[in-house]
Amino acid sequence: MSTATQAANQTLIHIEQLNLYYGTYHALKNVNLTIPEKAVTAFIGPSGCGKSTLLRTLNRMNDMIDGTRIEGLVSMGGTDIYSSDVDVETLRKKVGMVFQQPNPFPKSIYDNIAYGPRLHGIKSKSQLDEIVEQSLKQAVLWDEVKDYLKRSAFSLSGGQQQRLCIARALAVNPDVLLMDEATSALDPISTLKIEELVQELKNKYTIVMVTHNMQQAARTSDQTVFFLNGEMVEFDQTETLFSNPSDKRTEDYITGRFG
Amino acid sequence: MESNVAPSTTTKMNFKNSRSHLSDKIVPIILFLCAALSVLTTIGIVVTLLSETINFFKSVPFMDFLFGTKWSPLIEPKAFGILPLLSGTLLVTVIACIVAIPIGLASAIYLSEYAPKRVRKIVKPILEVLAGVPTIVYGYFALTFVTPLLKSIFPSMGVFNALSAGIVVGIMIIPMVSSLSEDAMSAVPKSLRHGAYALGATRFEVALKIVVPAAFSGIVSSAVLAFSRAIGETMIVAVAAGATPNLTLNPLESIQTMTAYIVQVSLGDTPHGSVEYGTIFAVGMTLFVITFLLNILAQYVARRFREEY
Numbered sequence: 388m389s390t391a392t393q394a395a396n397q398t399l400i401h402i403e404q405l406n407l408y409y410g411t412y413h414a415l416k417n418v419n420l421t422i423p424e425k426a427v428t429a430f431i432g433p434s435g436c437g438k439s440t441l442l443r444t445l446n447r448m449n450d451m452i453d454g455t456r457i458e459g460l461v462s463m464g465g466t467d468i469y470s471s472d473v474d475v476e477t478l479r480k481k482v483g484m485v486f487q488q489p490n491p492f493p494k495s496i497y498d499n500i501a502y503g504p505r506l507h508g509i510k511s512k513s514q515l516d517e518i519v520e521q522s523l524k525q526a527v528l529w530d531e532v533k534d535y536l537k538r539s540a541f542s543l544s545g546g547q548q549q550r551l552c553i554a555r556a557l558a559v560n561p562d563v564l565l566m567d568e569a570t571s572a573l574d575p576i577s578t579l580k581i582e583e584l585v586q587e588l589k590n591k592y593t594i595v596m597v598t599h600n601m602q603q604a605a606r607t608s609d610q611t612v613f614f615l616n617g618e619m620v621e622f623d624q625t626e627t628l629f630s631n632p633s634d635k636r637t638e639d640y641i642t643g644r645f646g
Numbered sequence: 647m648e649s650n651v652a653p654s655t656t657t658k659m660n661f662k663n664s665r666s667h668l669s670d671k672i673v674p675i676i677l678f679l680c681a682a683l684s685v686l687t688t689i690g691i692v693v694t695l696l697s698e699t700i701n702f703f704k705s706v707p708f709m710d711f712l713f714g715t716k717w718s719p720l721i722e723p724k725a726f727g728i729l730p731l732l733s734g735t736l737l738v739t740v741i742a743c744i745v746a747i748p749i750g751l752a753s754a755i756y757l758s759e760y761a762p763k764r765v766r767k768i769v770k771p772i773l774e775v776l777a778g779v780p781t782i783v784y785g786y787f788a789l790t791f792v793t794p795l796l797k798s799i800f801p802s803m804g805v806f807n808a809l810s811a812g813i814v815v816g817i818m819i820i821p822m823v824s825s826l827s828e829d830a831m832s833a834v835p836k837s838l839r840h841g842a843y844a845l846g847a848t849r850f851e852v853a854l855k856i857v858v859p860a861a862f863s864g865i866v867s868s869a870v871l872a873f874s875r876a877i878g879e880t881m882i883v884a885v886a887a888g889a890t891p892n893l894t895l896n897p898l899e900s901i902q903t904m905t906a907y908i909v910q911v912s913l914g915d916t917p918h919g920s921v922e923y924g925t926i927f928a929v930g931m932t933l934f935v936i937t938f939l940l941n942i943l944a945q946y947v948a949r950r951f952r953e954e955y
Contacts, residue, residue: 446844453762480846490837493860502855503845552841559845 399424399563399593400445405459407440409452414440416617418459422610424562427585427594429608429625431601433645436614438597442565445595446482447475463563480507483556487568489548491540491555496532499540499551503559518558526554527584546577553584557592564588566596570603582607601641605629613637692934699931702924711928717891717907719925720916726925728932730891734808734901738883741812741897742819742876747869749816750823754865757824758831759853770825777821785885788814793886800898806888809897814886815879819872826871830864831857863948870944874937880905904929 400422407415415437422428430438443449444461447468461468468478480503491499500519509515519536523529528550532543540551549569556564566585570578585594585607598604604611605625612622613634621628621637632638639645703711706726714727753773757766793810797803834857842852858865888900889910902910908926916922 448840448844451843476846476848478846479844484844486837486840486844488837490835490841492838492841492856502842506845506847506851506855555841555845 396423396426398422399464400595401460401462402441402444403460403462405441405444405461406457407437407444407449408454408456410454414617415444418619420612420619420622422593422595424593425589425591426609427589427596427607428610428612429604430595430597430612430614431599431604431640432614432620433640434599435616437617438612438614439567441614442567442595442597445563445565446479446484448479448484450475480559481561482563482565483559483561484565484567485549485552485556485569488572489545489552491543491548491551494540495537496540496543496551497536499555500558503555507559522554522558523551525557525588526550527580527587528554544577546573546580549573549577549581550584553581553588557588561592563593563595566594568597568599571599578603601629613640615640695927695931695934698924698927702921702928705921705924706928715893717902719922720911720914728904728929730893731902731904731907731929732932733893733895734887734891735877735903735905737808737895737897737901738812738815738879738887738903739873739876741809742816742879743869743873745813745816746819746823746872746876750820750868750872751827751865753820753824754827754831755853755858757828759849759857770828773821774825777818777825779818781818781879781881782885784814784818785882788882788886803898804888804900806886806890806900807898808887808901811883811885811887812897815876815882818879818882819875822875823868823872826868827861827865830861830868833864834860862951866947866951867944870940870947874940877937877940878905878933880909884909904933 398421400420402418402420402422405415405418405420406413418437418441420441430442432438440449444457445463445468449455449457457469463478463482466473492502494502497519500522501515504515504518509518520529520533523532528547531547532538532551535542540548543551549572553564553569570581573581582603585596588594589609596604596608608625610622611625611628613620613628613632613636615636621632621634623633628637629641632641711726711728713729714725715729716725716727717730718725757770761769788810789805792814793803793805793807796807796810796813800809803809838856838860839852842856847855883903884906887903887906889902889906890900891902891907892899894901908929911922911926
């Protein structure tokens with residue numbers, strides 16, 4: 388599993404013997420995985436295979452679901468993020484997330500981006516202006532909205548709203564960006580824009596994406612992980628996994644025999 | 647014309663009505679009559695109020711009524727200035743809102759953002775039962791429990807006073823504020839909360855900066871509704887606030903509200919058609935205009951601050 392890209396990029400996230408239960412339902416079974424920094428890692432697999440659940444363990448959004456129990460190790464940058472001295476809010480500031488449905492706040496474009504920085508104590512107008520501009524530029528949305536920053540975020544199209552949500556996540560200066568099927572509600576052109584954006588962002592951020600779309604995983608990711616029924620079946624360089632999968636189940640899935 | 651087309655027979659279809667459609671003709675009429683009844687009743691009430699009020703203003707100048715500082719329609723020398731009743735009403739209502747809006751809003755935030763599902767399932771119905779307690783019971787609660795309690799803090803306070811009545815009216819409208827606000831907050835989509843949590847917001851920050859603003863129009867409506875309810879509240883103030891038209895802003899004094907005055911006159915032996923009798927319609931009209939204006943204000947505020955999601 389160690390090939391060129393991985394050798395070049397250091398490991399940032401380390402998952403060991405991870406088991407997760409929703410009540411009595413065993414959602415993740417004994418997952419072992421390393422995720423390299425400043426690269427794109429894609430989680431693929433059929434619905435209900437646990438890929439989104441695993442993604443949400445990385446910013447502890449599963450904590451909010453009653454009856455969730457977790458065993459094993461998830462370490463990020465050398466720290467066990469489930470240890471008691473980890474502040475969940477600080478973790479989430481460093482691990483941004485973009486959701487399946489664009490979920491801008493019912494506020495102006497400007498206030499959407501400024502929400503996070505304000506939360507974390509930035510009050511100066513000039514500093515906020517700077518962050519808003521930088522974040523929107525990073526999300527390649529600045530040119531489209533720079534004259535309408537006071538307008539409601541809902542005046543944007545679905546694709547623009549999703550890029551706004553990416554900009555909002557980037558505004559708090561995270562290290563990791565989680566994308567939970569971030570393009571599944573979008574049209575093909577908006578999807579393409581976001582995929583291009585991901586290629587830009589991976590120079591600066593560690594990106595972990597969940598996708599239903601295998602072509603998208605093949606196009607945009609460096610490393611791909613295949614899940615089935617809560618188990619991690621295979622993970623490898625994206626090229627290898629799609630051209631020469633080592634597990635029969637992976638092959639069946641990527642050739643469209645099920646899922 | 648020669649018939650040279652090959653098929654000589656056509657399949658027959660019948661589109662005649664086989665069922666009676668009488669119900670479809672009668673039912674809408676019955677439903678319409680039911681709807682019309684409530685509209686007509688409202689019109690009837692307004693017409694009665696208006697005609698009696700106009701009669702009243704034939705003998706009492708409008709300006710004297712609106713700006714007079716003395717209300718003494720039953721005892722000589724007679725005076726018909728509504729300001730003492732207005733001040734009494736506002737005093738009680740403002741005290742009630744000071745009690746009900748913060749407590750109601752806080753419990754709504756607790757129920758919608760903090761309470762486990764199980765707690766919410768138990769607490770919310772209980773809160774709504776509070777709204778079903780007869781107001782006369784609240785009135786005695788004010789007179790026999792709250793007033794003595796307050797007297798131990800303010801010994802100079804009278805048996806009848808605006809503070810005790812206001813506090814209890816406030817307690818009465820808490821369920822209205824909390825229940826309606828909680829509905830508005832629960833209607834805020836989960837995805838918005840998740841978006842904020844994912845940015846590192848705490849529960850309190852999500853409640854205060856995402857949920858409350860997004861539910862603001864519903865919260866404002868609940869507050870205004872509660873305000874109207876407090877203005878119109880009758881039994882509590884009639885029992886606990888006194889019957890002294892008193893132009894004051896001191897909550898420890900006995901006052902009289904507009905509603906309590908109407909009760910006083912309605913129960914007495916004031917002759918029909920007299921000027922004294924007309925006062926209750928003029929006062930009723932004033933109440934009606936105030937609540938009407940409040941409702942318009944509420945709609946304006948709700949629209950002005952609506953955050954669409």
